[in-house]
Amino acid sequence: MPDGDVIEEIFAAFRERGATAYLGEPVSLAEHMLQTALAAENDGADPVMVASALLHDYGHLVHDLPEDSASNGVDTLHEEAGAAWLELHFTPRVTEPLRLHVLAKRYLCAVEPEYLAALSPASRLSLQLQGGPCSPAEVAAFEAGPFGVEAVRLRRWDDVGKIAGLATPPLEHYRPALEAGLRAR
Ligand code: FE
Numbered sequence: 001m002p003d004g005d006v007i008e009e010i011f012a013a014f015r016e017r018g019a020t021a022y023l024g025e026p027v028s029l030a031e032h033m034l035q036t037a038l039a040a041e042n043d044g045a046d047p048v049m050v051a052s053a054l055l056h057d058y059g060h061l062v063h064d065l066p067e068d069s070a071s072n073g074v075d076t077l078h079e080e081a082g083a084a085w086l087e088l089h090f091t092p093r094v095t096e097p098l099r100l101h102v103l104a105k106r107y108l109c110a111v112e113p114e115y116l117a118a119l120s121p122a123s124r125l126s127l128q129l130q131g132g133p134c135s136p137a138e139v140a141a142f143e144a145g146p147f148g149v150e151a152v153r154l155r156r157w158d159d160v161g162k163i164a165g166l167a168t169p170p171l172e173h174y175r176p177a178l179e180a181g182l183r184a185r
Helices: 003-017 029-042 047-055 058-062 078-086 092-099 101-111 113-118 121-129 136-144 148-160 171-181
Strands: none
Touching: 003 029, 003 058, 003 171, 029 047, 029 058, 029 148, 029 171, 047 092, 047 148, 047 171, 058 078, 078 092, 078 101, 092 101, 092 148, 101 113, 101 121, 101 136, 101 148, 136 148
């Protein structure tokens, strides 16, 4: 698929499927992903990290499991589904932070008690399905592995991208960031 078509396909998925609820949060999935990208921009992230932030929950748009899966005790593994699709087109600097964004949450819950305490109710529910806080061995492996720092940054933008009614730039504003994150051909 040509690169321009990839971005069009992503925008179409946002428009066609992004209006679904982000379960338990006061924003839709598309609003949540746009707010996460805006938080990255406001934090001075480079365009490739902004692309990762925008796409971090893309797996929720491409899988076919119902949005209330967490409340039914099902972990949809959306981070793997999203990364597996996106890595066909985008560099690891886009896909690896988002692949790790759930692990980053489990990591932060282990190393920052105040982080765990501040999780939203929905995020606390999904944490249990995702395996709970990291074990000490998982903490060490996360810190030693690649893209851990980027995944933690992404996670913090993710956590603030849940504000009802917050205005964001439109999808088209992020086209250059997405283009910056495409694999070299
Ligand atoms: Fe998210």
